Amino acid sequence: MHKYLYILLILVVTMSWSQELNCNVVVNAQQTGNENVQVFKTLERQLKEFVNNTQWTNKSYKNQERIDCSMVVTITDYDTDRFQASLQIQSSRPVFGSTYGSPTYNFNDKDFSFQYLEFQNFVYNPTQFESNLISVLSFHVYMILGIDADTFSPNGGDEYYQQAQTILNYSQQNNAKGWSLQDGRQTRFILIDNMLSPTFEDFRNVLYSYHREGMDQMSANPKAAKSTIVESIQLLQKMNSKRPNSFLMRVFFDTKSDEIEQIFSGGPTVNVSDLISTLTKIAPMHSSKWRNINF
Missing domain, CATH: 1.20.930 (Transcription Elongation Factor S-II; Chain A)
Structure with a gap:
């Protein structure tokens, strides 16, 4: 009897901590001419673990409910611990009664510069800036979650867009591109500003x-x-x-x-x-x- 209770407890704990995303993360460094450098492989592995293993919400997701998505980080230049890149994000949601995944988010974030030392810890803090790398990835995670929720219930993504807005607000202190109105008309700032505007x-x-x-x-x-x-x-x-x-x-x-x-x-x-x-x-x-x- 105790054995069965123990197994049940493990299943309940596992289900309650099932993460929200099933995300394929790729780091492409071909443009640098040094794509086989170990730091790029380590970065890819750490990013994949960070995105897929972080608990982004307080909700429980079964494995089959995880949101399918991908992030492709294209490194265009780097110098020691400083990287210049772009980030292509895509996500989809299942269509009822089929095996088809309908695309929900397709965004090319061209303003993606960050610092990274091999094997550094990746920690997401919902109320505090950690690094531009963490902020950009986390921002787009909440956009994925928000849009996915909106497709299942009217205005279902409110809490996720609000968190994306919070990330934007505390990331502006870093002065990296993409977080400010002055950075152009196709940025993270414009995206979340429009999503939360009654005009849209x-x-x-x-x-x-x-x-x-x-x-x-x-x-x-x-x-x-x-x-x-x-x-x-x-x-x-x-x-x-x-x-x-x-x-x-x-x-x-x-x-x-x-x-x-x-x-x-x-x-x-x-x-x-x-x-x-x-x-x-x-x-x-x-x-x-x-x-x-x-x-």
Whole structure:
């Protein structure tokens, strides 16, 4: 009896500490000409352990519930312990009734400089700056969590966006690029500022309706699901009329353009003439894909 209780206790503890992310982390140093230097391999291993083993929330995730994502750190230059890089982040969420993962976040963070000594400890502090390396990674982890939560419940990502905002606030003391309004229009600052702004509340509504009311219904009623997705995209037109060419619009279509092209290039037919017109207007950079939507 005691043996079974002991096994049950181990299972409960394991489940309660299951981490939130299933993240593939790659450090690519080819541009430095020294990609085989050991420090890059150590950095990759430590980053992978940090992202996947840190407890980012107080919620319990089963292994099959962990969010699939990837982070590719491309080192462009380094000198001793100082590194210049870019960071490509992608994540997806499962679609109900299928084995398909719908992309939810696709962000190329070009303002990524950091200091790193081989084997240094990686510690995340939710209220205090540790290093720019930790801050940038943690910021994007909470963006992944926030967007994922928004796709499952209306405004479900609030607490995660608030934590991303907290990270931004205490990281500004470091004076590294990407944390300030003065750093440009396609930065971490602009991203979280827009996500929390009432001006862009339609964007978060779209995240929910597109995924929960659209994609998750595809296996049961694909035609109705596609019509819901059309309505979701039309809602972005409303947002665009208030703030044309917003950064959030670019982030959305960088993430979803391939999927939208595939959804409306096969399967049950729905009226897409207005959709194509809307897509061409609000996301002209992907017009070659919209031309493939031909029925």
